[in-house]
Amino acid sequence: MGSGRRTPPGATVTAAGPARPRVLVLRALGLGDLLAGVPALRALRRAFPGHELVLAAPAALAAVVAASGAVDTLLPAAAPGRAVPRSLAWRGPPPEVAVDLHGNGPPSHRLLSDLRPGRLLAFAHPGTPEVAGPRWLAEEHERERWCRLLRAYGIPADATDLALPAPEDASPAPGAVVLHPGAGSPARCWPAGRYAVVARRLLERGQPVAVTGGPGEEELVARVAVPGARTFPGGLDVGELSALVAGAAAVVSGDTGVAHLAVAHGTRSVTLFGPVAPARWGPPPSARHTVLWHPGPPGDPHGRQPDPLLLRIRPEEVLGALEGPEGPRQKIRKKLKKQEE
Numbered sequence: 001m002g003s004g005r006r007t008p009p010g011a012t013v014t015a016a017g018p019a020r021p022r023v024l025v026l027r028a029l030g031l032g033d034l035l036a037g038v039p040a041l042r043a044l045r046r047a048f049p050g051h052e053l054v055l056a057a058p059a060a061l062a063a064v065v066a067a068s069g070a071v072d073t074l075l076p077a078a079a080p081g082r083a084v085p086r087s088l089a090w091r092g093p094p095p096e097v098a099v100d101l102h103g104n105g106p107p108s109h110r111l112l113s114d115l116r117p118g119r120l121l122a123f124a125h126p127g128t129p130e131v132a133g134p135r136w137l138a139e140e141h142e143r144e145r146w147c148r149l150l151r152a153y154g155i156p157a158d159a160t161d162l163a164l165p166a167p168e169d170a171s172p173a174p175g176a177v178v179l180h181p182g183a184g185s186p187a188r189c190w191p192a193g194r195y196a197v198v199a200r201r202l203l204e205r206g207q208p209v210a211v212t213g214g215p216g217e218e219e220l221v222a223r224v225a226v227p228g229a230r231t232f233p234g235g236l237d238v239g240e241l242s243a244l245v246a247g248a249a250a251v252v253s254g255d256t257g258v259a260h261l262a263v264a265h266g267t268r269s270v271t272l273f274g275p276v277a278p279a280r281w282g283p284p285p286s287a288r289h290t291v292l293w294h295p296g297p298p299g300d301p302h303g304r305q306p307d308p309l310l311l312r313i314r315p316e317e318v319l320g321a322l323e324g325p326e327g328p329r330q331k332i333r334k335k336l337k338k339q340e341e
Contacts (some may be wrong), residue, residue, distance in 0.1 A: 022052045024095035026102040026112055028077040028085050030184065031238065031257030033142075034061050035162065035264050036281070037101050040146035041070040043157035044099060047150075051096065056088055063239035064261075067164045084108045090115055097121065101146050104136040121153050142281055160284055164264040169239060171247025173230050176210040177202055177322065178244060180253035181224050182217045187275045187303035188254045190310055192223035197315040198252065202322075203228045210244065212236065212258070250322055254310070255281050255301075263289055270321045274310025275299030290321040 023044060027037050034057060045053055052072045055065060059076035079085045084107040098117035102108040106127040113120055113128075122128075123136045134152035137145070147157035181195045199209045203226065213221035215235040225231045236244065245251055245261045250268040253259045255276060262269035263283045271282065273293035283289035294312040 020050060020052045021096040022054055022092075023048050023097045023099065024054045024056065024075075024088075024090070024112070024115070024117065025071075025099045026056045026077070026088075026108060028056055028058065028079060028102060029082060030058075031061060031064065032255075032260040032281075033257075034064055035164075035257065035260035036142040037146055038068050038070070038164075038264070039143055039159050039161040040101055040150055040157055041068055042161050043147065043150050043155055045070040047155045048097065054095070056085070061238055063167075063237070063242060064164070067167070067242070069165075084111055087111070088115070094118065099150075101149075121149065123149060139280065141279060162264055162284075163266065164242070164261075166265070167239065167243040167246050169243040171243050172232070172240065173208065173210040173244060174247040175249050176208040176230065178210050178212060178248045178251045178253075178258070179224060179229075180212045180251065180256065180258040181220055182213050183254040183256040185302045186305055187299060187301055187307045188256060188310065189220075189306055190254055190272050190274075190313065191306060192220055194313075194315050194318075195224040195252075196226050198318050199224060199229050200226045201315070201319055207249070210248070212241065212244065252318060252322070259283070268322075270318055272310060272313050272318070274307030274313075275301045275303065287324070290324060292317055292321060 025044065027034060053070060054073045054075050055071045056075045056077035057065060058078040062074055065071050065074050075088060077085045077088055084102060094116040096118045098112040098115060098120050100108050100112055100122035104123040105125050109122055109128040109131055120131060122131050122133045124131055124133045134149060143159040147159045150157040179195050179199055181189060181192050183189045202209050209229040210232060211221050211225045211229050212232045218233040221231050221233040242261060245258060245267055246265040248267050251258060251262040252270045254272050259269055259271040268288050270290045270292065273291055275298060278291040278293050282291045292313050294309050296309045299307040299309065
């Protein structure tokens with residue numbers, strides 16, 4: 001199994017200065033956020049073909065940043081939670097264009113404006129009246145939000161332009177159904193016991209199962225991993241995770257980065273929504289991607305307990321979704337039928 005650790009050339013902006021004018025994009029958030037921003041990054045790439053496109057984002061996401069095909073240089077940047085970094089390690093002349101794909105408030109606006117860019121593309125906010133951008137819409141889908149921002153500045157952007165190429169590394173568990181019980185907050189975590197029920201039923205049917213978890217989620221993975229399931233606790237790096245998801249029969253997870261990775265690789269997915277409606281973070285309409293959600297009042301996506309709407313989802317619903325026309329067992333049946341013909 002390859003490491004998947006491929007950092008784009010020039011992981012930081014050097015003091016020597018660029019040979020080309022530069023566009024700086026701020027998106028110092030997580031995996032799912034990066035993938036939701038890929039259509040906007042590609043639109044910027046097309047709009048500024050002669051510029052060096054620099055993305056300020058976490059260094060751990062280098063493999064996916066490279067796979068997007070839109071970024072020349074990754075400028076490592078991160079902050080706890082979803083906060084705005086206090087500073088950027090920018091060197092050389094100011095960027096010709098700075099683009100705020102991070103948020104809509106004064107902290108991210110000022111972080112970029114302090115670099116004195118030639119132009120700043122950002123949403124409007126009362127706290128920074130000098131930014132004459134479009135209005136922020138709270139209920140807008142995340143992918144469309146950033147594409148609309150660019151269109152407001154005359155840059156065409158397609159929110160469906162999100163597919164990633166197949167990883168070079170082979171999957172460590174090809175053909176498995178990947179269960180990913182973790183998420184950024186407990187509010188978006190479906191109970192481990194219910195994931196374990198799904199794992200047990202799939203294994204009983206002869207379907208390989210792999211259980212993944214992020215750093216610090218070893219105990220959570222252990223609670224899901226029934227005998228016979230392969231486990232990948234402690235956090236695969238992004239390259240390895242990408243290979244696992246791309247080679248999976250299906251991915252079952254909450255509203256988190258792994259779900260976005262499945263969509264980007266065209267892998268069958270079942271995503272469980274609770275505090276946030278799929279209209280804001282869900283996959284594009286497709287038979288390959290199923291969302292399970294019981295409508296109700298929105299909850300706190302950063303809450304410390306599983307959201308009540310998420311708890312309405314039962315294991316039988318997940319198993320039923322996996323049995324749909326794009327499910328792994330249906331694919332096997334179709335293949336066998338073709339062979340018989």
